[in-house]
Amino acid sequence: MEAAATEPQKLPRRERERMAQRQEMLDAALGLFSKKGFRNVSMQEIAETSEFAIGTLYKFFKNKEDLYRALVREQAVKFHEGIMLAIASADDEVDKLRNFVRAKEEVFRANVAMIRLYFSETQGARHNVLAGVDSEMRDKHEEFLQALAGVFESGMARGRFRQIADPYHLAVALESVTNGFLLQGLLRPDRQKMPEDPDAILDIFFQGLLA
Amino acid sequence: MEAAATEPQKLPRRERERMAQRQEMLDAALGLFSKKGFRNVSMQEIAETSEFAIGTLYKFFKNKEDLYRALVREQAVKFHEGIMLAIASADDEVDKLRNFVRAKEEVFRANVAMIRLYFSETQGARHNVLAGVDSEMRDKHEEFLQALAGVFESGMARGRFRQIADPYHLAVALESVTNGFLLQGLLRPDRQKMPEDPDAILDIFFQGLLA
Amino acid sequence: MEAAATEPQKLPRRERERMAQRQEMLDAALGLFSKKGFRNVSMQEIAETSEFAIGTLYKFFKNKEDLYRALVREQAVKFHEGIMLAIASADDEVDKLRNFVRAKEEVFRANVAMIRLYFSETQGARHNVLAGVDSEMRDKHEEFLQALAGVFESGMARGRFRQIADPYHLAVALESVTNGFLLQGLLRPDRQKMPEDPDAILDIFFQGLLA
Amino acid sequence: MEAAATEPQKLPRRERERMAQRQEMLDAALGLFSKKGFRNVSMQEIAETSEFAIGTLYKFFKNKEDLYRALVREQAVKFHEGIMLAIASADDEVDKLRNFVRAKEEVFRANVAMIRLYFSETQGARHNVLAGVDSEMRDKHEEFLQALAGVFESGMARGRFRQIADPYHLAVALESVTNGFLLQGLLRPDRQKMPEDPDAILDIFFQGLLA
DNA sequence: AATGAATGAGTTTTCATTCAT
DNA sequence: AATGAATGAAAACTCATTCAT
Numbered sequence: 001m002e003a004a005a006t007e008p009q010k011l012p013r014r015e016r017e018r019m020a021q022r023q024e025m026l027d028a029a030l031g032l033f034s035k036k037g038f039r040n041v042s043m044q045e046i047a048e049t050s051e052f053a054i055g056t057l058y059k060f061f062k063n064k065e066d067l068y069r070a071l072v073r074e075q076a077v078k079f080h081e082g083i084m085l086a087i088a089s090a091d092d093e094v095d096k097l098r099n100f101v102r103a104k105e106e107v108f109r110a111n112v113a114m115i116r117l118y119f120s121e122t123q124g125a126r127h128n129v130l131a132g133v134d135s136e137m138r139d140k141h142e143e144f145l146q147a148l149a150g151v152f153e154s155g156m157a158r159g160r161f162r163q164i165a166d167p168y169h170l171a172v173a174l175e176s177v178t179n180g181f182l183l184q185g186l187l188r189p190d191r192q193k194m195p196e197d198p199d200a201i202l203d204i205f206f207q208g209l210l211a
Numbered sequence: 212m213e214a215a216a217t218e219p220q221k222l223p224r225r226e227r228e229r230m231a232q233r234q235e236m237l238d239a240a241l242g243l244f245s246k247k248g249f250r251n252v253s254m255q256e257i258a259e260t261s262e263f264a265i266g267t268l269y270k271f272f273k274n275k276e277d278l279y280r281a282l283v284r285e286q287a288v289k290f291h292e293g294i295m296l297a298i299a300s301a302d303d304e305v306d307k308l309r310n311f312v313r314a315k316e317e318v319f320r321a322n323v324a325m326i327r328l329y330f331s332e333t334q335g336a337r338h339n340v341l342a343g344v345d346s347e348m349r350d351k352h353e354e355f356l357q358a359l360a361g362v363f364e365s366g367m368a369r370g371r372f373r374q375i376a377d378p379y380h381l382a383v384a385l386e387s388v389t390n391g392f393l394l395q396g397l398l399r400p401d402r403q404k405m406p407e408d409p410d411a412i413l414d415i416f417f418q419g420l421l422a
Numbered sequence: 423m424e425a426a427a428t429e430p431q432k433l434p435r436r437e438r439e440r441m442a443q444r445q446e447m448l449d450a451a452l453g454l455f456s457k458k459g460f461r462n463v464s465m466q467e468i469a470e471t472s473e474f475a476i477g478t479l480y481k482f483f484k485n486k487e488d489l490y491r492a493l494v495r496e497q498a499v500k501f502h503e504g505i506m507l508a509i510a511s512a513d514d515e516v517d518k519l520r521n522f523v524r525a526k527e528e529v530f531r532a533n534v535a536m537i538r539l540y541f542s543e544t545q546g547a548r549h550n551v552l553a554g555v556d557s558e559m560r561d562k563h564e565e566f567l568q569a570l571a572g573v574f575e576s577g578m579a580r581g582r583f584r585q586i587a588d589p590y591h592l593a594v595a596l597e598s599v600t601n602g603f604l605l606q607g608l609l610r611p612d613r614q615k616m617p618e619d620p621d622a623i624l625d626i627f628f629q630g631l632l633a
Numbered sequence: 634m635e636a637a638a639t640e641p642q643k644l645p646r647r648e649r650e651r652m653a654q655r656q657e658m659l660d661a662a663l664g665l666f667s668k669k670g671f672r673n674v675s676m677q678e679i680a681e682t683s684e685f686a687i688g689t690l691y692k693f694f695k696n697k698e699d700l701y702r703a704l705v706r707e708q709a710v711k712f713h714e715g716i717m718l719a720i721a722s723a724d725d726e727v728d729k730l731r732n733f734v735r736a737k738e739e740v741f742r743a744n745v746a747m748i749r750l751y752f753s754e755t756q757g758a759r760h761n762v763l764a765g766v767d768s769e770m771r772d773k774h775e776e777f778l779q780a781l782a783g784v785f786e787s788g789m790a791r792g793r794f795r796q797i798a799d800p801y802h803l804a805v806a807l808e809s810v811t812n813g814f815l816l817q818g819l820l821r822p823d824r825q826k827m828p829e830d831p832d833a834i835l836d837i838f839f840q841g842l843l844a
Numbered sequence: 845a846a847t848g849a850a851t852g853a854g855t856t857t858t859c860a861t862t863c864a865t
Numbered sequence: 866a867a868t869g870a871a872t873g874a875a876a877a878c879t880c881a882t883t884c885a886t
Binding site for chain 5: 229258263264265266267270
């Protein structure tokens with residue numbers, strides 16, 4: 001009868017305390033990694049920032065890479081869940097897309113550190129430490145693309161959308177465009193030309209898409 | 212009676228040899244950096260791969276960072292020029308966009324290593340070594356976005372395109388979508404779902420765009 | 423019920439141990455530096471001689487130069503204090519000079535390594551690492567010369583010495599002569615011609631000096 | 634029937650040119666070594682300063698140490714000869730001493746670079762490269778001290794000086810005092826307290842010495 | 845004969861990881 | 866259980882020396 005991870009109130013106090021400590025370590029690490037990159041952050045630094053001893057870090061994580069993986073995995077899951085929920089939480093396909101864009105923007109805005117981490121690991125360079133997590137993250141990403149494609153597909157089936165392209169391609173396109181706009185807005189805050197309203201992103205899409 | 216490809220036929224032999232050596236170093240470095248990232252590649256490794264002594268590397272590049280910067284700058288210029296040329300080499304705006312997508316695809320396909328390098332430095336993580344080159348690259352990127360926006364603008368003015376959105380936003384959108392599709396196709400070659408014909412990317416765009 | 427030599431009995435045990443380690447490092451370094459010079463001693467060597475790991479050296483000293491500076495400063499302070507005390511610890515000027523010569527000889531004899539270090543940094547070559555400590559050492563040396571000049575001056579005022587020369591010049595002369603004799607005796611032990619009794623050095627001086 | 638080193642006009646032209654080149658190398662090296670010390674000067678630097686190729690340096694000197702030794706030896710000989718000549722070039726002992734002090738001061742003033750080199754190799758630190766030259770230089774120095782002691786001895790014998798101390802000790806004392814004053818004056822030009830007239834140095838001596 | 849490009853051993857320094865307290 | 870001092874492998878960089886031109 002052991003309590004499940006999703007209902008932490010049932011965990012023995014000892015266990016709960018451990019999880020809280022672990023979380024503090026991960027939080028400190030997230031800030032540092034997203035600011036300076038994996039190789040430019042020392043365990044010493046993480047220890048100091050999280051106010052634990054180095055040895056204690058090694059009690060929780062086998063090594064530096066393990067800590068990093070745990071961090072990326074945690075963040076990816078959080079991100080993934082938020083986005084998937086957004087897609088699920090509406091009946092109409094147009095609303096699903098709106099929810100998706102809004103949720104994504106919110107997550108981006110709320111946690112720039114996480115975003116930087118996420119993109120440094122999914123886009124571009126694969127010189128990352130994530131040989132292992134990598135495939136898991138790709139799978140999650142693919143799963144999400146499939147779900148998004150599903151929205152387009154059912155939208156087409158229900159006549160909400162015109163059949164302008166392969167639903168999966170549309171999913172990739174929407175994912176790309178939202179990334180592009182949000183990154184442009186977040187990582188280059190000097191650029192003033194980005195639309196305030198996230199829905200504006202969709203307008204471009206909907207111009208050709210809506211039936 | 213020798214005629215060099217571009218123009219360097221006038222360089223003294225010594226100089227030409229030096230440039231060739233330099234290029235071999237940069238080539239070796241590109242392969243390694245794009246595979247493993249800046250911090251995970253040692254000068255030792257670059258020396259061995261390029262078959263020069265470490266000391267010789269340091270004759271050509273002041274330090275590791277200098278070598279990296281030279282590499283990124285070289286690649287970025289090549290990339291930028293190819294893309295800008297493509298936009299310029301047509302009169303009709305629709306043709307310009309087609310040229311752009313084709314040129315971009317070609318460059319991507321021809322040099323995956325370079326792409327990885329490029330994206331690891333423009334997207335995502337900013338824990339990069341490029342504090343200096345960085346702004347130069349951003350500027351180039353911005354310049355390109357402006358040029359692309361110009362295409363949309365004149366297309367609208369000439370009645371080729373409908374006025375569905377801010378031209379700059381359209382530029383960001385097209386840039387994002389091409390990135391998304393090409394990266395999906397190149398970096399994840401297992402994914403078979405991407406369109407063979409690069410023009411297919413544009414179809415999605417043109418659905419809503421064309422007048 | 424333990425009573426330490428000077429005063430550190432109040433330091434926590436941990437701190438005392440650290441200081442002892444630091445001292446062992448400095449001792450090893452003094453031996454090596456005085457024998458081979460700054461640039462000819464590697465951190466590896468110091469680590470091996472002092473039986474610590476290289477990393478441990480770097481826990482105590484920021485870098486090689488920092489270690490060297492600490493060493494020179496420590497030795498210079500010790501030397502300076504000994505000499506100044508000797509001058510102070512008598513009422514009669516002639517006794518002050520005797521004390522000075524004896525103390526200097528004692529310090530020289532007791533620590534040839536230190537002497538070599540001291541002279542390599544105050545005399546001769548200024549290609550030293552001591553840009554920083556340097557001025558501090560010069561100041562100490564100057565301060566000492568002034569004190570010695572003071573002895574000559576008050577000796578003259580009190581009629582103990584004849585007014586044969588500027589007191590500061592006499593100070594420089596005595597400092598030089600003691601250095602010359604002691605170095606000759608210590609650094610070239612083959613030379614048997616030096617006087618056994620350090621006071622003999624003063625005889626030369628006193629011949630013209632005493633009233 | 635080969636021409637002697639002291640009459641270079643007899644050397645074949647080829648040989649003379651070689652010697653001139655060698656001299657230029659040594660001159661460049663003297664400037665650099667006296668400013669920065671042995672280890673802080675690279676062969677590259679010496680080559681550039683003397684405007685020869687590195688390879689040419691190695692044609693003249695077996696290695697860096699050999700070049701340094703040659704330099705120190707050359708300077709020491711020059712110095713030694715000047716001083717010895719000064720002692721010889723008078724009949725009266727008091728004049729000999731005056732000549733000595735004047736000659737020494739002149740040499741010091743004329744070639745601070747050489748002095749620095751000389752002192753960094755005779756005084757203090759023996760972390761020098763001169764394991765070999767060393768003994769030669771000590772011998773020369775000892776020879777000079779003997780000569781100076783001879784002056785004191787004959788001066789005493791002739792009744793010019795009082796018999797205040799062992800002549801050799803007096804020689805060491807005078808050598809030390811002149812060094813002290815001249816170094817103080819030369820290496821620390823900020824110190825204004827040194828006597829202008831080098832003879833003033835002797836006054837201190839003569840006070841007790843003169844019969 | 846003179847050159848200087850190329851070499852690579854050797855140096856300083858960092859930092860992940862271990863383990864005695 | 867938590868600590869953090871100690872470790873030493875690995876990396877960036879320098880420079881004396883060689884040798885093909």
